[in-house]
Amino acid sequence: MSPRPDTITGLHAEPALARTQVSWEPLGFDPLIDHFRVYAVRGESAPGTPRESDLIAKTVYPTFAHTNLDPAGETWTYTVLAVSDAGRRGRPSVPLTGSSLPSVTATGREIARIGDFDGRTLEHHLAPSSYAKIPAEFPGAVIEYEQGADEPGTAWPYLLPGPGDAWAGKKPYRARWTLTLDDAPQADLDLAVWLVDTTRLGGILRVSANDEHVTDIELPVGSTRGSREGDATVPGSTLRRSFHEHALPASLLQAGVNVLELELAEGGWAAWDAVGVFARE
Template identity: 45%
Template sequence: MPTALPPAATGVRGRGELARIVLDWEPTPWETVVDHYAVHGAPGPHVPISPETLLVKTVYPHFEHSRLGGAAQRWTYRVVTVDAAGARSRPSRPATATSRESVTRSGIPLAVVGEFDGRGLELALSPHRYADYPAAFPSGVDFRAGVDDPSSGWCYLQPGPDDGWAGRRDHRFRLRFELTSPPTRGADLAIWLIDSHASKAGSAVLSINGTPVDRLHFANGATKGSTLGDSTVPGSPLKPSYLEVRLPQVLRAGENTIDLHKDDGSWIAYDAVGVFARR
């Protein structure tokens, strides 16, 4: 008798987020011993089932398709259930989702440090000279956009009070920039990280022109970003994260300052930072 195929995955659905698409589906009933789910995906409306479209094998009914970059990307996915005997189900119904466009693409740059490319190699002390931070930046970072050089003026790591190598104290990074007039439609702050501490990424107080306006919470990473500077290398152990927040309309003509006061947790590793006017 022919071997019965495992049931096809059902309820496959995608949710677009910044630089990633989150995919979920219904778990296979317990009567089937699942070895893994094979997730296939391709840009656009169609996805053939082939080795070239295989994105991941996972034992969980969940997959985060990450590192998609700042442009909105439309992907289609199908899931194949593989049981303990190696039998493969029919592919699931296709599910299509689109990642969210970054303000680094939709906005007008007002002040930018680094390149939003998944690498922090253009920043000071990158990729592994964090031990030099106390001597190089004894008072933190004070960076003037359009004047200072990121390779010497903006450290790739911002420590927190949990970091003994940086004195177990708070650390403030300041971004200064000039405006001829404030943006009429508002502005966004983009903070892209190539990695962060695995369990204590913590948070920072965001201040604009000396006034605290928000507390930013960072996603935990994989810790390797303290010694590696490129999250785009195939098989990279780094865990990038992305934070984009709308700023209150307090920017002004003349000099403006954005302060990130790391008074909680451990270090974060920068990809790039920028302020973007809304179009």
């Protein structure tokens, strides 16, 4: 009879925004492993024997990304076991508790935002599918948005094109967001950039504040469906949301008018969910 797979060891949980990356030590080739079964239970404990109702994934790799978690943060307890090519199951691993990182949209105080942090592009200009009008409306590849004067539905197109988009002239579009602060910040603020989808080209979103470079956000490979579909929360949606949050140094900001610029310097378009600036509480 084929031997039983070894018990999974080295279970590890790496926290991220709205996701937890679970990994473990790979097994050898005797027996051959058909797949791993990943079980998860909300909270900090799990039953001694995994319940099939708690199975959240089967994978052939010694890693699994638990995605689409609440951006406010979630805690789950994971158990993994291996199944051989003969269908024999190994004993379950020791359970491991892991938590995703909380978003600044949940922990911070809102200073300004464009759009709603809800997994949809629908409140933005030209959404969900009229992207072809963007080059004509913004021939200079610059989008200007003034906080308090403009609205997402009329002034902030749902896509920011990039140099990989032939339909938009292969230009690095820039979104310039002007906001006024009553006082100069005494501590760093946080910038939240949530996307509903990106293209298979990925890309680099370059962020600056008052003409000073802040960070380059590496955009993940997306499904390239967000140019035509505007709601990633629909059951079965193939849109690939991503969440990016970075510090805005207080030294780059001032009392009065400030300009944040988001330039899609490389790759294809990004579909906005929302962007916001938050003070740390």
